[in-house]
Amino acid sequence: MSKIQERGSTHVYKVNKISKEEMDSMVSLCVYEDPPYCNAACPLKLDTRALMKAVAEGDFKKALQIYEKIAPFPVLLSQCCEAPCEGRCRMGEVGEGISIRDIEATVAANGEVTKSGGVFRRKKRQTVALFGSGLFALFLAGEIEKKMYPLTVFCEEADIEAYLKSAAAFLDEQSFAIELKRLKSKDIDFVFGCELSPKFFEEKRADFNVLCASEEAAKCFFKDAQCDRALMYYEAEKLVMGSGSGTMDAAFGAKKAALTVDRLAQKLSPANMRGEEGAVDTRLYTDMSEARELKRVAKSGAVYTKEEAMAEAQRCIQCRCEECMKSCAYLKHYKKHPGLLSREIYNNTQIIMGDHQLNKPMNSCSLCGQCAVVCPNGFDMAQVCHAARRNMVSTDKMPLAPHEFALLDMLFSNEEAFLARPQPGVEKCKYVFFPGCQASAIAPATVRAAYEDLSDRLEGGVALMLGCCGAICDWAGRYEMQETTREFIKNELSKLGDPIIIAGCPTCKKELSESVGGEIIGIWDVLEQIGLPEGAKGLSRPAAMHDSCGARGDEATQNAIRDLAAKLGCELLETEYQRDESPCCGYGGLTMYANREVAHEMAEKCLERSDAPYISYCMACRDRFAREGRESRHILELVYGTDAGNPPDISEKRWNRLTLKNNMLREIWGEESEMAKLPYELNFSDEALEMMDDRMILKSDVIAVIEHMRETGAAIDDEDTGYIMANHRVGNVTFWVALTEDAEGYTVHRAYSHRMKIVKGNG
Amino acid sequence: MQDRTYYVIDPEGKLRCRKCNVKLEKGRAKFMYLDNGFPVELPVCPRCDFVYVPEALALGKVLSVEKALEDK
Numbered sequence: 001m002s003k004i005q006e007r008g009s010t011h012v013y014k015v016n017k018i019s020k021e022e023m024d025s026m027v028s029l030c031v032y033e034d035p036p037y038c039n040a041a042c043p044l045k046l047d048t049r050a051l052m053k054a055v056a057e058g059d060f061k062k063a064l065q066i067y068e069k070i071a072p073f074p075v076l077l078s079q080c081c082e083a084p085c086e087g088r089c090r091m092g093e094v095g096e097g098i099s100i101r102d103i104e105a106t107v108a109a110n111g112e113v114t115k116s117g118g119v120f121r122r123k124k125r126q127t128v129a130l131f132g133s134g135l136f137a138l139f140l141a142g143e144i145e146k147k148m149y150p151l152t153v154f155c156e157e158a159d160i161e162a163y164l165k166s167a168a169a170f171l172d173e174q175s176f177a178i179e180l181k182r183l184k185s186k187d188i189d190f191v192f193g194c195e196l197s198p199k200f201f202e203e204k205r206a207d208f209n210v211l212c213a214s215e216e217a218a219k220c221f222f223k224d225a226q227c228d229r230a231l232m233y234y235e236a237e238k239l240v241m242g243s244g245s246g247t248m249d250a251a252f253g254a255k256k257a258a259l260t261v262d263r264l265a266q267k268l269s270p271a272n273m274r275g276e277e278g279a280v281d282t283r284l285y286t287d288m289s290e291a292r293e294l295k296r297v298a299k300s301g302a303v304y305t306k307e308e309a310m311a312e313a314q315r316c317i318q319c320r321c322e323e324c325m326k327s328c329a330y331l332k333h334y335k336k337h338p339g340l341l342s343r344e345i346y347n348n349t350q351i352i353m354g355d356h357q358l359n360k361p362m363n364s365c366s367l368c369g370q371c372a373v374v375c376p377n378g379f380d381m382a383q384v385c386h387a388a389r390r391n392m393v394s395t396d397k398m399p400l401a402p403h404e405f406a407l408l409d410m411l412f413s414n415e416e417a418f419l420a421r422p423q424p425g426v427e428k429c430k431y432v433f434f435p436g437c438q439a440s441a442i443a444p445a446t447v448r449a450a451y452e453d454l455s456d457r458l459e460g461g462v463a464l465m466l467g468c469c470g471a472i473c474d475w476a477g478r479y480e481m482q483e484t485t486r487e488f489i490k491n492e493l494s495k496l497g498d499p500i501i502i503a504g505c506p507t508c509k510k511e512l513s514e515s516v517g518g519e520i521i522g523i524w525d526v527l528e529q530i531g532l533p534e535g536a537k538g539l540s541r542p543a544a545m546h547d548s549c550g551a552r553g554d555e556a557t558q559n560a561i562r563d564l565a566a567k568l569g570c571e572l573l574e575t576e577y578q579r580d581e582s583p584c585c586g587y588g589g590l591t592m593y594a595n596r597e598v599a600h601e602m603a604e605k606c607l608e609r610s611d612a613p614y615i616s617y618c619m620a621c622r623d624r625f626a627r628e629g630r631e632s633r634h635i636l637e638l639v640y641g642t643d644a645g646n647p648p649d650i651s652e653k654r655w656n657r658l659t660l661k662n663n664m665l666r667e668i669w670g671e672e673s674e675m676a677k678l679p680y681e682l683n684f685s686d687e688a689l690e691m692m693d694d695r696m697i698l699k700s701d702v703i704a705v706i707e708h709m710r711e712t713g714a715a716i717d718d719e720d721t722g723y724i725m726a727n728h729r730v731g732n733v734t735f736w737v738a739l740t741e742d743a744e745g746y747t748v749h750r751a752y753s754h755r756m757k758i759v760k761g762n763g
Numbered sequence: 764m765q766d767r768t769y770y771v772i773d774p775e776g777k778l779r780c781r782k783c784n785v786k787l788e789k790g791r792a793k794f795m796y797l798d799n800g801f802p803v804e805l806p807v808c809p810r811c812d813f814v815y816v817p818e819a820l821a822l823g824k825v826l827s828v829e830k831a832l833e834d835k
């Protein structure tokens with residue numbers, strides 16, 4: 001059989017199969033990182049979602065810390081901010097929006113005030129002066145102090161109380177006391193009782209690096225003072241200034257002004273590199289079915305009590321788009337939203353030297369395309385992972401180990417087990433039946449019955465082609481192998497006179513449509529036309545229908561299968577994630593070879609939809625569900641009354657393909673093809689069989705070891721175990737077998753393998 | 764690198780080469796994978812150079828080094 005070349009680790013970097021720009025445009029479809037609506041609406045960029053969560057959990061200390069990040073005077077802000085967030089709250093679409101501002105007020109009043117540990121904080125060297133008072137000046141003073149600039153405030157007021165009063169006369173006594181305490185705790189030098197005249201300003205301006213003023217003070221210093229509202233900057237006099245028409249306007253103005261102070265202090269242009277300021281748009285998707293409590297919690301007094309605020313915050317559904325992560329076991333496993341995971345996977349493909357830590361995640365996606373259907377924006381992880389695999393192959397960085405077994409299995413299907421014959425007595429057949437490699441491997445009797453039925457009942461002759469469509473090398477990203485496979489199948493089809501392909505598997509149908517083209521229908525389409533054969537019988541119990549990921553987007557196939565099930569008399573149950581939303585069983589994308597744990601989680605995810613038996617129309621799904629212990633039937637088993645029984649192990653899957661081919665050759669085409677018989681008895685202990693299936697060791701690998709031992713005599717005796725230990729390298733793998741010998745032959749007790757080569761001496 | 768031996772297994776006289784009918788001895792060998800080599804000391808037949816890789820080594824250290832190299 002053909003071999004696959006192992007890669008070297010020092011190959012030259014070749015070509016990118018996907019550009020950074022293409023990747024960026026794919027990644028941009030994921031809206032997970034878009035802000036929630038409340039946060040997007042807030043010019044101050046309050047992390048409202050996190051604040052609601054903290055309050056809902058009763059953590060008022062944490063809630064206040066979150067609020068203080070954007071509000072130097074939380075009580076003040078929460079009592080008079082215009083709350084643009086509330087208007088955007090998604091809860092407002094199904095009921096009443098969350099009372100965010102009322103909750104903030106309770107947080108501000110009840111949270112522990114964070115101490116600004118003045119002594120331990122290192123001040124910056126550039127100094128700032130702020131002239132004047134009022135709401136804007138107060139907020140700006142708070143922002144500048146937070147940025148660690150030594151700040152001196154020059155004001156007309158006689159003391160700090162008067163200063164605060166000038167900004168927030170509306171505060172009640174208790175609130176005033178809280179904010180006064182907060183203001184006093186801030187590291188600001190106040191110079192009270194100043195006369196804010198042009199002369200005073202001129203005297204002071206040389207002593208500071210950056211100068212700020214309230215609008216009132218600025219106009220007093222310069223009659224024509226006027227600021228650019230985007231920067232809050234009066235450039236002519238290098239004065240940061242402003243006012244506010246409302247509380248939010250003053251707070252946002254102070255934020256912009258503080259950023260300008262920052263830029264000026266660093267001697268940078270205030271207009272550049274400001275990042276995103278103010279309210280923004282968001283594309284975040286929110287599943288509104290999470291909304292439960294639609295009515296606002298009523299206030300027992302003027303403000304929410306802590307308990308009331310908690311109850312109100314608990315109504316928040318924490319807007320977050322996790323549609324794909326809810327439905328996909330793979331994304332759930334890696335706990336990363338696809339935008340992030342994709343970026344990491346793409347970066348992985350760009351590493352020339354060093355560890356490719358994302359190889360396994362990249363190879364664990366089943367490429368099933370479910371995410372693209374459930375994602376409100378159509379994000380397609382399959383596209384990303386498939387492109388990344390091809391990239392890794394093209395740069396020769398793709399490890400062979402995770403996929404080699406599957407690739408060799410495909411070669412086996414298209415070499416030893418391959419068969420292409422026209423129907424006996426028909427020179428040029430109208431059709432060719434292509435059941436797919438997994439059908440021959442898992443349910444050979446079903447394949448045979450289907451072929452006999454089709455060739456019997458269809459006019460024009462039905463040829464048979466047993467082989468692999470090429471999905472396996474496609475999934476592995478081995479595009480050169482895929483091209484070879486395509487050429488091979490195309491050529492074989494051409495030898496048969498390019499008949500209409502009747503696919504037995506939706507994945508083959510999809511793969512062949514994309515690769516060889518031509519007319520391709522499903523056996524389900526044929527059966528819909530010609531009716532069921534005699535003896536076809538559905539399950540007696542209600543069953544769940546598992547749609548094949550190969551049939552995603554193929555409504556005609558999904559309908560035809562349901563039609564067949566109905567004709568069979570099957571009662572199908574409604575389950576989650578049907579048709580286009582169906583998850584993968586774990587076989588797709590070679591997940592079960594690259595990451596068994598994730599493949600198992602995928603199968604579990606499929607099976608958690610129902611406790612009933614599963615009917616599928618892909619043999620791989622049938623096999624994986626049966627392996628998970630579920631009653632699982634392929635619809636063709638029901639059509640042809642052939643129960644494939646317990647799932648075969650990896651060697652039986654090969655044996656099934658080979659014997660199917662040989663039996664059909666002999667019994668249908670009268671061609672004798674001898675299956676090689678071993679000249680000795682070969683037995684396997686149960687432990688060995690289990691071990692081999694788990695370790696992906698075939699009986700043919702074991703036979704290769706024994707043949708080698710018989711030829712060369714190379715083996716050792718292990719005194720401890722009494723076993724003969726023999727080895728042989730097949731392709732890129734060295735196999736070891738522990739066996740005992742008797743007069744008739746051998747019994748295999750253990751088997752293991754490694755990919756490393758071993759050489760004697762120092763090399 | 765050259766002087767460091769990554770793994771040492773002593774056959775303790777319990778392994779015998781069937782071909783040469785002599786006991787395996789502790790000997791120098793080298794694992795090679797994806798252009799990398801690692802010196803080891805394993806049970807080796809002094810006559811025919813058969814090198815024995817025990818199961819625990821193959822599924823333990825060897826496998827983990829393979830995986831690390833595959834992702835380089």
Ligand SMILES: [Zn+2]
Nearest residue numbers: 780783808811
């Ligand atoms: Zn020897």
